[in-house]
Amino acid sequence: MEFVQKYGIYGLGFFAQSLFGARLIVQLLLSEKKGKVVSPTIFWQLSLMASFLFLIYGIIRNDLVIIIGQTLSYLIYIRNLQLKNDWVKFPLIIRVIIFALPVLALGWIVMGSENKLQDIFSNSDLSHPIIAIGAVGQLMLNLRFIYQWYYSEKHSDSILPLGFWVISSVASVMILAYASYRLDPVLLVAQGMGIFVYLRNIVIHFKARAKTVN
Template sequence: MLDDSFIFGLGFFAQGLFSARLLVQWFLSEKAKKVVSPDLFWQLSLVASILLLIYGILRKDLVIVGGQFVSFYIYLRNLQLKNVWQSFPWWLRVLALSAPVLAILFLFITPTEYNIRDMMHNPLITAQLYTVGAIGQFIFTFRFIYQLIYSERHHESLLPPMFWVISITGSLIIIGYAIVRRDPVIILGQIFGTLIYSRNLILYYTQRVRDREAPTDE
């Protein structure tokens, strides 16, 4: 069995990358005085998602694993919409596309304790707690489904205001789940994220007020 310090270290590193993507997005949004969707936001998301997927497997936590599996491919699609994905070497694209699938296959075929059966019967996670975590992760993941649909309609990668509202809702539920699970990685990551989500909402509505008050040429 792997040492807990290694597992938590991996988790904190993954959350650090997720936090870095939010800091980049926040800094560039503040600079532009409007909410923006930078390339680096999605690139960091892709790497962090793979690492957090591994962390979820090592923690035997299907809530974490399920959320990352869906979000990963939405990050990928946003990179395509921003014409960044095509610039990656072909071997890196193949590796990225196959990484989550290989992780899921590992869960079903591995003879180690990190398999799907042990994860589904983790004695540290009750059915009620799984339900709360699944609801929170579903809402949290749905934000990217909503964001992708919105972006596809506008033919560019965008972060609409409802994306941040859904993010805050899902994040608060996941924080409650993580507190019961005693998972400092998820707790700290989600608390930090909630602050950035809230700031993006403020930026969006500040921009709307500024646009309404701007003089129009007659």
């Protein structure tokens, strides 16, 4: 039973990361096709689904780094859908549910078990150098969306700018170090694949800029 439970949890994590991976693959393919970095609607739709599932994974794993990260980025995904004028296309009841999901999940941490908060904080000793690196890396992965959000608001459009991919690349290396310490196969696979997409988008960005200059 413990074996099934353990790998069921990993299955949830891998499924969430597969959605994160799918959003990057679709975004990269569309960017390659257009010859410039694009921000498609499906990127943000998949982000929302994956973020909620990975938040649940982080709660089950008592991983404060993941919990903080997914909570911060969730609303930014919604805002990007608003900027693309796609949020209003969701039925009202679906929009209410989407807003409520992370609140319910976090409420479960506080109300669901007396020891849950204690387990999360005891499992997340930020004084440990590697855990601190993981926390900073995860914070950077979410700050990149704050940066992306600011950039998009400034241009009144959903955009994935160069700085977004640079921050992603640096943060990915930091989280890979953290995942190696935690022996977390989900994070190892996700960031190992993600860093390739991040670097490739940087290349596409500079190619598109070179064409503009010429």
